[in-house]
Amino acid sequence: MAEHSFPEVQxxxxxxxxWxxxxxxILVVGGGEVAAGRILNVLNADAKVTVVSPRAGLNPEVAHRIERGQVTYHDRKFEPSDLDDADMVLTAVDDPEASSQIWRLCKERRIPANIADVPPECDFYFGSVHRDGPLQIMVSTNGNGPKLANIVRRQIAANLPENIGDAIKKVGMLRRKLRKVAPAIEEGPKxxxxxxxxxxxxxxxDLVEMDEQDMERLLGFYKPGIVPSFEEIRLGDESGVWRFDGSFGWSVVC
Structure with missing residues (x-):
């Protein structure tokens, strides 16, 4: 039997x-600085957010979300009944005993939860995230060093092209158009x-500059499985139309 080299398990x-x-x-228990970050994360993911926290302890950003009606708000401490409709729970309160109680209740009800700054009582962690439109890059230290994750994330972001978010948007648009051109399931691999x-x-x-006309011309080359250069697609607009002639090149119709 031939020998194979496979990745080692780490x-x-x-x-x-x-997710x-x-x-x-999503239920957020707490209204301080950490809660503000959690709330923004889940609002960015289009979740329905409920915040439970006494008004006296609200962070200015959390208060802003409440005033704008971006979240549902209850001005009081946590009550077990708050879990009745929750799909996920995030806690960020300065009370270890109360946090552990919420964690135990979540475990009983099988609700995924994150207890801020208590890794053993977390079903998942929040990493340090870089966001550029549809692009999201998360760096996680598995609860070992959140600050270090932030430093690594900034170094990665500093080395990314400034226009990568726009390029990804255009690629997404092209993919959606391609699915309309070739919707069959069996076309998936191609x-x-x-x-x-x-x-x-x-x-x-090229991807950033690509417009819908360019996309339509490019999709014309999908069937033969050819990808002309961006210059060739644009040249077809200025001096003629590039057409695949069934051979090994293109013919120009002026």
Missing amino acids: GGGSLILA QVRNKR RMQWMSKVCESWSLE
């Missing part, structure tokens, strides 16, 4: 996922392969 990590919480009901060729062949600058 235990002690977390399964990093993009879809759109329209999910669609993925062709989109990979586009992303590898075109520069980020």
Whole structure:
């Protein structure tokens, strides 16, 4: 039997996922600075957020979210009944005993929870996130060093092209158009392969500059599985129309 080389298992990590919480009901217990960050994270993910915290302890940002009606607010301490409709719970309060009580109640009800600054009482962690439009990059230290995660995240972000978020938006638009051109399930592998060729062949600058006309011209080359350069697509607009002639090149119709 031929020998194979496979990656070594490295235990002690977390399964990093993009958790879809759109329209999910998320309970945030606490109204301080940490809670403000948690609230923004889940609002960015289009969740329905309920905040439970005495008004006297509200962070200015949390108060702003409440005043704008971005969250549902209860001016009081946590009550067990707050968990009745919760799909997820995030706590950020300066009371270890109260936090542990909430954690135990969540475990009983099988509600995923994050207890701020208490890694053993967390079903998941919040990492340090860089956001540029649809692009999200998370750095996690698995609860070992949140500040260090922030430093690493900033170094990564500093080395990313400024226009990468716009490029990703255009790629997403092209993918949606391609699905309309080739909607069949069996076309899936070919669609993925062709989109990979586009992303590898075109520069980020090309993808940012690409408009809907360029997309329509480019999609005309999907069936033969060809990816012309951005210059060839644009040249077709100025001096003729590039058409695939069934051979190994293109013909120009002026």
